[in-house]
Amino acid sequence: MSLLAFDHVDACYGAARILNDVSFNVDAGERVAVLGRNGVGKTTVVNTLCGGTTIRAGEVRINDRGHTDLPHYLAARSGIATVLQGRGILPNLTIEENLLLGASVGRKGPWSLEAVYGLFPILRERSTNMGLGLSGGQQQMLAIGRALMANPDLLVLDEPSEGLAPVIVDELAELFNRLGRDGTAIMLIEQNVGLIQRVAERYYVLSKGQVIESGSLEGMSTEQLQRHIAI
Template identity: 75%
Template sequence: MSVLLAFDQVDAYYSQARILNGVSFEVGAGERVAILGRNGVGKTTVVNTLCGIADIHAGAIKLGGKRYTDVPHYLAARSGIAIVLQGRGIIPNLTIEENLMLGGAVDRPGRWNLDTVYELFPILGERRRNPGLGLSGGQQQMLAIGRALMANPELLVLDEPSEGLAPVIIDELAELFRHVADEGTAIMLIEQNINLIQRVAARYYVLSKGSVTESGDLAGMTTQQLQDHITI
């Protein structure tokens, strides 16, 4: 199994504030991995480090067999990684279709294009000419996911995708993520919703105070054990 993404003893900072302290984890091709932890422990900083927003002061990120200590904003996309940001990141002055087309700007080959995304999310096709922010919260999350899939990624990174969504929508997302994973796309799920974690992920890492404190398989883990990991 090839490794798509690895953090190797990463210390990550915003200015002079250290958020990640020696963080190490990896996601291999086709894997479904969850990053667990309560609010404020550094989960989103993992994403921001991958995006070049947080600075690496020690350690490195490994992508495509190469080590990077200075991460430009475009590196993840060029390396076959698509990210669904917390808060969705819909561009307000663009239509639904224009938002989707942004995801295809990296021009990677694969099955995902406007037609296949509209097949997956018919509501987006019906409203393709409407503003992206004219959708409900759940529909905006569909748009954010569809835009990420348009990049035909090897790894799909999801930062708190259930945030603010009704349970029925979360159930739909779980089925969607399993469908995407079954077609060969690896998933890195940063999440606190236990139902979504249990239905999507196979392995986990726990972040606490900016460090990885535990890792393992989710198989056989009880809901209470998982809850305990999230509240560390």
């Protein structure tokens, strides 16, 4: 079953059209990468999913139900959790309060505060600290933990490796693969070649707001993948 599909979507900010006839899908249990250089519309895909754009044509399908007007809460309530570029940590809340926000959609599943603390022990140790009182890698743990608290079927990650040391990126790759093995679908919007190669099974390439290529990552060389990212 398709957890998420864009079906010939044109998406705009005001009068500015950013996505032009974009189609892609992520099925249950898949790990899919969305590639392309900065400014081609990748984050607009996430913003559209979260109700931050106007859909002028086409529809977004969530669990095989089509939508042309998405309230900001619909994706989360439907089992799609997002980790935004820049992490979106609320600075006036503690680490634990940031995590509990993820559970506000009320979905049942394996992820609870204790489960997230088991995955990221540093968050338990600092649970009463303010959300921004963490290193970059720890803030990414917090953002991912908050998303998991929603017990998603699909986890959408927008540039999760941005600004992180290679050792932390390695840890993220292991985590995303573990989540995938446990049945959580992954949509990875990323430019880090190593992370893409270790996590994703297939890909879409965005260029100037359009999907221009898609396929399997199996057997693709690092050089080929780098060329796709640079389009």
